[in-house]
Amino acid sequence: MNIHKSIVMKIGTLIFNTIVVLSFCFLEEIYAARGPCTAPGLLNCTCADGGTIIICSEKGFTEIPSPLPAITVTLQFDTNKVSRIENGAFSNYPNMRKIDIGINQISWIDSGAFSGLQSLTTLEMHNNNLTTVSANMFDRVTLLNSLLLNKNPLLCCTMVDFFEWIPNQRSLRTLFGTCHDYNTQTDINSFDVSKCPVDGQWGSWSTGPCSVTCGQGFINRNRSCDSPSPFNNGTDCIGSSTDSLSCTLAGCPVDGQWGSWSTGPCSVTCGQGLINRNRTCDSPPASNNGTACIGSSTESLSCTLAGCPVDGQWGSWSIGPCSVTCGQGLINRNRTCDSPPASNNGTECIGSSTDSLSCTLAGCPVDGQWGSWSTGHCSVTCGHGIRYRNRNCDSPPASNNGTDCIGCSIDSLSCTLAGCPKSYGKYGREAGSWIRKTRKWKRITSRYY
Missing domain, CATH: 2.20.100.10 (Thrombospondin type-1 (TSP1) repeat)
Incomplete structure (x- = not known):
């Protein structure tokens, strides 16, 4: 059995180391074009990928800067000195997908610290001082794919609600962590929370009657260690299951008698209302187990004042036809x-x-x-x-x-x-020239034009 656990832990460590190496290789490519962050509180950090990746590793921070840029997708905040994650530290970051707050000094995380991170898929909290992790740190159902809790002194018997929350996280594929209960180390994925000790808690007090019928006496009361009862070697309830309180009863019986009616104003300033009147059983009051006055101490009578103002209210619109046909x-x-x-x-x-x-x-x-x-x-x-x-x-x-x-x-x-140019025929310009010189032959040569 121990050999099997050892193999599982070695395989888990190998997978974790592989993920870390691949993550560094991937981040190295993304962070190639990076420079100083300009947002207040992050001036010592490096920003990459248009400011969506913030790298604040090894900067000596003692708390998460607030606010972070709304466009933040990845926050690399490992190797600092943060000891507590307060409620609201990561609110209003709908685009944030990865948070690495490993290798810090975190020993406590407030309820709701990671609620509202609807895009968060990777949360690394390894190498911290966490002894417990509660489901109320997250939303009821998340898109979380990887949750790294390894290298924390987890006491998993204090994390019952967390183990009830895990089955609802359908996207969760990687969960690393080690439980240190029972002076032994158990992989968190193999831990059986049903075997955890349950300490007893007191139920409500059950109170008896006063020990006398008049004068001074005692009331005895008791309670049971059943809310819940001790289970799996849990400790018993601390304190006594019985207790006594003093009680004082009346002396001789005196029957009460009603005093005069005291009438108040009408319950409204207009319209129909009620007038309440009351009387007190004080003439004399009942005492020492005497009988109380018979009847009611209060009474209501109707009252009518002037009609109340009613403010006018518009009825529905009556709509006519369009003023044109097209x-x-x-x-x-x-x-x-x-x-x-x-x-x-x-x-x-x-x-x-x-x-x-x-x-x-x-x-x-x-x-x-x-x-x-x-x-x-x-x-x-x-x-x-x-x-x-x-x-x-x-x-x-x-x-x-x-x-x-x-x-x-x-x-x-x-x-x-x-006009189109004239044609001189087969004798060409020489004939024309000859004609101009010898007008006598005009009729003879005109057929060549």
Whole structure:
């Protein structure tokens, strides 16, 4: 059995060391681009990853700085001198996923210290002076994946609520710690809390009658050690199970008689109410086991004053139709001061009885309009030709069942450019030159132009 425990503890230590090495390797990459923190209280610390990782290791801190930056995701606060984690030390940090407060001097953690950390997955508290850990430090159910409590002098029999809390943490995969109960060391995952000693606690006192029927006497009372009873070699209740108290009874019986009624004011300042009146059994009072006065010491009578003021209250809005049949318009609405109406000098309703609200119906019809003509080039490079032009129905286009543009989108116009150059035929310029010189042959050579 001891060999098995030794193997389990060695495997646990190996896993823990592996996690630590991998964590340092991972953090080394992340912390490559790091620098001094600028937040007050953290000037001696290093920040990385845009300020979401705070590294305050080995800085001599005696308490957790407050407040931390709201964007904090990882807090590396190991190897300091913190002795207590107070309630609220880690409140309002919804993004915080990892807290390392290992290798400190922590011996006590307040209730609620880690509540509200809805994103927390890793909490390292190893190498501290914790003797107990309570479930009330956390929320009822968390996303906690890794909880490291190893190297703490835990007395697990004082942690019954913690062991009841553990099964509800469905995300928890890694739990390290060692219980030091019974002068032996037991892995926290193997500890059987049902075998812990339960010390006895006293139940309520049970009180008897006075020992006499009049005058001075004693009342005896007793109690049992059953809330709870001692269990598993727990200690018995401390103190006595019996006790005596003095008691004083009356002397000779005197029957009581009622005094006069004392009447108070009406219970309201307006409308229907009650007048309470009372009397005292003091003429004379009952004493020494005499009988008390017969009847009630109080009585109520109805009283009616003027009607109470009733302040007016608006009734529901009555809403009319939209002022237009399409597009943007207004809806007029009105209400009446009748729920209830003002009465008996009550104030009238405050505000207006009418109001207007904007209303939006389907878009109004928009008829299409032609845009500008876009004109092309003339169909020829000289002389007479045709020039085509076109236009689009987009200024504006027809919408919401409006009519399309009327007319054609394409048109043609005649165009006239410079005259085309003359052709001289097969005899070319020489013939032309010759003609200019010899006008006599114009009729003969004109057929070559």
